[in-house]
Amino acid sequence: MxxxxxxxxxxxxxxxxxxxxxxxxxxxxxxxxxxxxxxxxxxxxxxxxxxxxxxxxxxxxxxxxxxxxxxxxxxxxxxxxxxxxxxxxxxxxxxxxxxxxxxxxxxxxxxxxxxxxxxxxxxxxxxxxxxxxxxxxxxxxxxxxxxxxxxxxxxxxxxxxxxxxxxxxxxxxxxxxxxxxxxxxxxxxxxxxxxxxxxxxxxxxxxxxxxxxxxxxVIQRFATSGRIMTRATNFGPPPGGVWHCRDGHVDIAAHSGHHWDVFVKLLGSPEDLQDPIYCDRMMRVQLFDLLTMFITEHMANQSAPEFVARGQQMGLPCALQYRPEEFLRDEHPRAxxxxxxxxxxxxxxxxxxxxxxxxxxxxxxxxxxxxxxxxxxxxxxxxxxxxxxxxxxxxxxxxxx
Amino acid sequence: MGSSELEQPAPLGGVRVVAVGAFVAGNVCPLVLAELGADVVKVESLRRPEALRSYYSPDHAPIVEPSGVRTTAMFSCLTRSVRSVCIEVDQPGGSDTLRSLVESADILIENMGPGVIERWGCSYEDLTVRNPRLVMVSISGYGRTGPRGDYRAYGSSIANYLGLATVWAPDPVHFDFVAAYHGAVAAIAAHERTKQTGAGTYVDLSQVEAGTAVMAPVYLDALVNGRPWSFEHNEVPGAVLSTVVQCAGHDAWAAVELEDLDDLRTLAHLLARPEFAVSIIGDARARAAEVCDALREWAAQRTPMQVSVVLQQAGLAAAPVQNTEDLWRDPQLRTRNxxxxxxxxDVGLLEQPQSPDRMSMTPGHVRGRSRRLGEDTLDVLEEWLGMASTDAEVLRAVGAIYQVSDKVP
Known part of the structure; x- marks a missing residue:
């Protein structure tokens, strides 16, 4: 052998x-x-x-x-x-x-x-x-x-x-x-x-x-600040999070700086997302409610599978939100x-x-x-x-x- | 990490690991190996520091290292026990230095985006030309092949894709940890086989597949019988009762599970409602609902710990729903150090969780603080590659490597 x-x-x-x-x-x-x-x-x-x-x-x-x-x-x-x-x-x-x-x-x-x-x-x-x-x-x-x-x-x-x-x-x-x-x-x-x-x-x-x-x-977090994490909404910076589309839901994980630009381009650069201050992550945390209002409207017009396919092509980490049985039918794990x-x-x-x-x-x-x-x-x-x-x-x- | 460590036996002592990774999965997998004694080198870039270093933390003000690069408490927690080498792969000599480092290593762990490691000349095929014994663990969201094999992913992507978000919550890091632990298993197993056969292994570890395994209890009925998961929150399949009851105190809760009818009888007696225990066989679920109401009333007068300990003394499964502060004071964790x-x-003195990898003779443990970016570059190049300081200076001059100038003990 x-x-x-x-x-x-x-x-x-x-x-x-x-x-x-x-x-x-x-x-x-x-x-x-x-x-x-x-x-x-x-x-x-x-x-x-x-x-x-x-x-x-x-x-x-x-x-x-x-x-x-x-x-x-x-x-x-x-x-x-x-x-x-x-x-x-x-x-x-x-x-x-x-x-x-x-x-x-x-x-x-x-x-x-x-x-x-x-x-x-x-x-x-x-x-x-x-x-x-x-x-x-x-x-x-x-x-x-x-x-x-x-x-x-x-x-x-x-x-x-x-x-x-x-x-x-x-x-x-x-x-x-x-x-x-x-x-x-x-x-x-x-x-x-x-x-x-x-x-x-x-x-x-x-x-x-x-x-x-x-x-x-959690030990490290509590030892650092004494903050107790709660069930209140976590104001992560948009466009991170789960959004309703016309035929399903998508999750966006926009952790890197350039992801905001990619996201705005993906939506066809709408007018209300053009302000350059939105490129700053901290500003997006601060203006969570405002941006959520704008983005909710734009995402509602999207098709979830198409958004994910195009988003991934452009380098935006996004995913379909599946129920467990929907995942089990997806072709990727089978392949x-x-x-x-x-x-x-x-x-x-x-x-x-x-x-x-x-x-x-x-x-x-x-x-x-x-x-x-x-x-x-x-x-x-x-x-x-x-x-x-x-x-x-x-x-x-x-x-x- | 210091020389005193070398004198104690460690299960992965002498194993050299290069980690080219970011965020949670790419740092936790090497961290597990490092705290078992492996010599783990994290390759970083000053031009493109990884996101975990500059991640916005609600727990502290921004922290800056003397080099100007940022760091966070989370970064210092997830990269402790690991050394930091700074190599700029797009500068002349940079990718050659990285390749030499990996060629002298036993294990490479990477979780870069699709195609990145190949662009750096560090595909498995490239690396095994000169290091056929190499174990390479490539961690990714969806795996490196298949219809979604070129997708970018973070933990929340996988939590949504696998269905955890709809049955529980879109947790942003859970499957990073799940994949990291499986990556550690694969790395050690492959390394062990290399010791037996001399041949290396390429591991294509996906968060989706690691996640599928630990999600199995949610999938099995759908996979085998076509019945989707249909349980309410906090409902445990097969349990007579599983509930979270509100207790005395602010936002105070305890979890109680009755696994069988004996448990139901025990609780009925404990609550001084023996009538519930009579003819319990008839309709256990209806009885359980009545006992549950009585339990709520009883628990509302007591704290989560009082509820849990009294139920435990009666032989029932119960626990306080602990928040961040409870966990920090947790008597079980404190007793076990x-x-x-x-x-x-730069970060200051911080209380962190010790390694949970308890072994009686060679316990996993913190081997040293996290390092400033590029703090160990020259040491590692000398120790691993025998690089002369004059050669290192040439690389440094052209910006291929970076070494922090201030030495801090």
Whole structure:
């Protein structure tokens, strides 16, 4: 095999084994590592991961638990069952962890992981050599470490919600669980960093709460001025913002100095936008209300797709405002292969977002749908760990797997 | 960044990164690598300083560096831990200097507009002639190919295009951060493969695709069943109840989510309304609405923290909706030392968020203040390229590079 072939066929994490004991806060970390070629084994309790029972569901939910969130967050992973809250699970956790380079977990006081009684101290069943990557809503230490959280309540605490929504309230949460997935993405970067440096014998403690607080830089802003961001209209300088057109909406992001000139030209240089003081960004902030009145009228006559096409040609960063389902029909993501058809054993063929990273040569691959419950029990417990099928049968009878 | 850093092991110690980028995505991706110990050099231009340096901030008066170039608190926060090299690519010798720098690097991160990096002679094909091990991460709004591949984009463009604006808000920076984190994952993964195989990688990372992944919960029902997202604000699919209740105090709110019927019973008992808990199976949603009214009444007499802690003690998911000041005082963040003071000769002493990348042995952390434009030009050219000071002086004389003259500790 030539060097080029090797690079083409080799994924960065091939040969790396990850034991994934995380809940939804850490689910995306294991998925990213699996996309990069790691053998990620999702370990579910025999009752199945809660995301299997969380809507939305697949096309024929009556036939089983077809949570689409489970199908998304666990594609490319293998799956086994083990009731990891039971003390009897410790010997098997020990064997599983011994074969793993990385353990991803989301310690939760309501569903404690056996043998992991005193975070941030490591689980009794983990070797010192492997990376323990904990991803939790609030972290392994601190007064809120045991707080129960959902994506909704975590987002509320993170500082990103208070300034969003109607001025009179209530504040509005971002739908989905993007804060958790951002924490998981940073955690995946840390796992990769331990692997590439060989500094694996350590514990990673990523808190979604901290990632959110870091991200919006609110600490720095408050420390600078004492300003509390509010839900009042943000008077950014026109023409920045979203405008109604005759057949839709467009967003304009006019952050550079020359964007004002481009915008005025694009509208055919109307009389009321000619005053040279408008070229000054500060003046446009000051005269927000006046310019908004003028621009609203001009934009109402535009066709949104034509405005965006012409605007982009002239170098104005502008975009169509889509509803989510409109984006999914747009030709651009389809042309880039942003979605994959997944042959799911219970749901049939379903479309899911594909691995994120496009590269030459490829760094990621899609290779398997999310596991059905306990799909790889025999492969892992019998073929890899060498237990007799009768032993496995006995664990199943006891409800351990 | 100083020599003392070299003595501590760092997960990305010894990895050389060139960042040619701007705004949030182009600075945050290199920042994550820098705080894990990579030697990150941000290439800037005195003739065309990036917009983040002169961005209007409602939080402070304009700040000017001795060179006359402006800076902001946000810039100093998002470019800390990184060194600044000033190269003017359109001056004689400028693009050659940039190319030499990248040819001696492990990773190049760029988020310039369409075609810019190619015009500078720094396409991946050009660069790998002499550095076949190079990992190049090109971050853009829509990706570098496809029908919209030549579009210019900012974070708000992507928030609108992906549909986040219609289901939530047209956030101006959210997808910059999402893309930056995915860029860090791709950069480290590709670098690891280069160590294994000797071959480099070109990464075409788009905010649209990174955004599509984290938007999946909003898309899945539409993708699989053709059912568009149709939930009200603050409504969580599958939850028995999710609500934001007004509390005692000015603009004070708490978020509460009941995930199942057990939670509903618990809350009914806590509110001393056990009648709601009886025959709850019948119509959980109607019951939830009644309990929600009782919750509003109860919460109105208490602060967000009182509401959250009492509900937490009962085992329920609740949290204060924290504003900027709450977050600054946040007991969880304070206890975990999530802040760090960073002093800057022009910006002053500023409290910033510490790296959230907690690793027990090699924690991510601030490696130094953000630099003045061109503060490290001569040092980096000497360290990375072994450039003699006489050669650097020639480049300086023709305006191909710029070095701040005043050295500040």
């Amino acid at each position: 030539t060097q080029e072939d090797a690079a083409t066929h080799r994924l960065p994490l091939s040969g790396i084994r990850v034991l994934d004991l995380s809940s939804r806060v850490g689910a995306y970390c294991g998925k990213l590592l699996a996309d990069l070629g790691a053998d990620v084994i999702k370990v579910e309790r025999p009752s199945g991961d809660p995301l299997r029972r969380t809507p939305p569901f697949g096309p024929t939910p009556a036939d089983g638990e077809q949570g689409l969130l489970f199908a998304w967050y666990n594609n490319n992973k293998r799956g086994i069952t083990l009731d990891w809250v039971r003390t009897e699970a410790v010997p098997l956790l020990t064997e599983l962890a011994a074969a793993a380079n990385v353990v991803v977990a989301s310690p939760d006081a309501r569903e404690p992981l056996a043998g992991f009684d005193d975070p941030p101290s490591r689980p009794v069943w983990m070797s010192e050599r492997a990376t323990l990557c904990a991803i939790t809503p609030y972290g392994l230490t601190g007064p809120w470490r045991h707080w129960r959280a959902t994506p909704f309540t975590s987002f509320a605490a993170s500082g990103q919600m208070h300034a969003t929504g109607p001025e009179e309230g209530p504040p509005v949460a971002m739908p989905g669980q993007q804060l958790y997935d951002e924490a998981s993405t940073r955690a995946a970067a840390l796992v990769l960093a331990t692997i590439t440096s060989g500094l694996t014998a350590q514990t990673v403690d990523v808190a979604a709460h901290e990632v959110g607080a870091w991200q919006y830089q 880039r292969g942003a979605f994959v058809e997944v042959d799911h054993p219970e749901m049939g063929t379903v479309t899911l977002p594909g691995p994120v990273v496009r590269s030459v040569p490829p760094l990621v691959t899609y290779c398997r749908p999310a596991p059905v419950l306990g799909e790889s029990n025999a492969a892992v417990y019998v073929d890899e760990l060498g237990h007799a099928p009768s032993e496995v049968e006995e664990w199943r009878a006891r409800g351990l797997i | 999530a802040f760090v003071e960073v002093d800057h000769p």
